[in-house]
Amino acid sequence: MNTHSAAARKKPHHHGNLRSALVQAGIDLLEDGGLPALTLRKCAAQAGVSHAAPAHHFNGIDGLKAAIAQEAFRRFSASMLAAADTGDPSPQGRLKSICRGYLHFGQAHPALLQMIFGVTPEEMEAADTDSPGDHEKGTNAYQILSEACAPFVPAGTDPRIVEIQVWSLAHGFTLLALPGRFIEDGIDHTEALFDQVMTLLHHVGPAPSPTSP
Incomplete structure (x- = not known):
């Protein structure tokens, strides 16, 4: 098991503002791997939250892209x-x-x-x-x-x-x-x-x- 990844997932990145954390996570993914790297699931993982979390803030991947x-x-x-x-x-x-x-x-x-x-x-x-x-x-x-x-x-x-x-x-x-x-x-x-x-x-x-x- 990758303990570093597990620790990253448990880290509370959002500090009370999950939407902003997800947008920043999406930006990080974009800057590291370009548009193909941007998915809702990867964004959630990058932010250290449940994969379902983006659905509460964005209307699918297009909503995330627009917010970014x-x-x-x-x-x-x-x-x-x-x-x-x-x-x-x-x-x-x-x-x-x-x-x-x-x-x-x-x-x-x-x-x-x-x-x-x-x-x-x-x-x-x-x-x-x-x-x-x-x-x-x-x-x-x-x-x-x-x-x-x-x-x-x-x-x-x-x-x-x-x-x-x-x-x-x-x-x-x-x-x-x-x-x-x-x-x-x-x-x-x-x-x-x-x-x-x-x-x-x-x-x-x-x-x-x-x-x-």
């Missing part, structure tokens, strides 16, 4: 805000820092980034939540981006144009960086390339309307 995505969004938002709070406070600097926080979250938590963008808004709303405001967690990250982009949106222009430009730049660069694509001869060039690519932020905004001849 909500927590992932919260941490994603925190990463962007932390980067913004410690970077250049100018509007341009804040926007770049938010993109840097986006990159750093993706590098540290690639499985959570995948989870965030793999769950639909409908699935998020379907999650069985115990905490007020949980449904709002999924909107915070975009709100942070939107507010940082606002100074660069010309009057009378749909703000989504600028927001999607910046979002595409940050998300695309992050996905390209994740496999270690920018590491050459043992040297990681990601940050240097990030700084160069982000100079494109100086040009965000809608394309000028064509002038009449």
